[in-house]
Amino acid sequence: MNPPPHGTVRIGIGYDSHRFAEGGPLLLGGVAIPSDVHLTGHSDADAVCHALTDAVLGAAGLGDIGELFPDTDAANVGRDSIQMLETAVARLTRAGWRVGNVDVTVICERPKLGPHRPAIRARLAAALGTDVGAVSVKGKTNEGMGWIGAREGLAVMAVATIVLAS
Ligand code: MG
Numbered sequence: 470m471n472p473p474p475h476g477t478v479r480i481g482i483g484y485d486s487h488r489f490a491e492g493g494p495l496l497l498g499g500v501a502i503p504s505d506v507h508l509t510g511h512s513d514a515d516a517v518c519h520a521l522t523d524a525v526l527g528a529a530g531l532g533d534i535g536e537l538f539p540d541t542d543a544a545n546v547g548r549d550s551i552q553m554l555e556t557a558v559a560r561l562t563r564a565g566w567r568v569g570n571v572d573v574t575v576i577c578e579r580p581k582l583g584p585h586r587p588a589i590r591a592r593l594a595a596a597l598g599t600d601v602g603a604v605s606v607k608g609k610t611n612e613g614m615g616w617i618g619a620r621e622g623l624a625v626m627a628v629a630t631i632v633l634a635s
Contacts, residue, residue, distance in 0.1 A: 477632070479633075490507055499551040570604070
């Protein structure tokens with residue numbers, strides 16, 4: 470297999486969902502958002518970071534978050550998910566890639582993400598090694614339908630492009 474030429478762009482997709490439990494704050498994209506619920510999971514349950522980690526790993530063909538950080542490993546209990554994202558980006562960097570841009574959609578009924586978007590974008594940009602302008606974060610409701618509408622949890626979709634830098 471020949472290596473791809475300099476400047477090659479690839480795209481990856483990621484998805485994650487986590488269940489809500491009583492009591493805030495809600496950790497999304499490394500930012501603690503005032504809320505009456507938080508996300509539960511093996512790690513810190515930051516679904517934005519998890520979806521993005523899978524998007525960047527997928528773009529580079531470097532596996533997925535479950536391979537990097539198995540939920541059977543006690544070392545990953547409560548793990549900082551920004552650190553997971555940084556680890557994935559470091560792997561990409563070693564393989565010659567850099568992150569181009571990312572686009573994230575968070576699907577939840579509340580809280581509204583709008584006021585927290587600048588902080589989330591800044592936090593993610595720092596972890597991804599990009600400008601803030603290369604990081605898009607959008608919020609959507611599920612129009613009250615299904616498990617998201619019933620506020621059982623939230624879902625996140627993410628896409629990322631990566632560019633072969635060397
Ligand atoms: Mg997850």
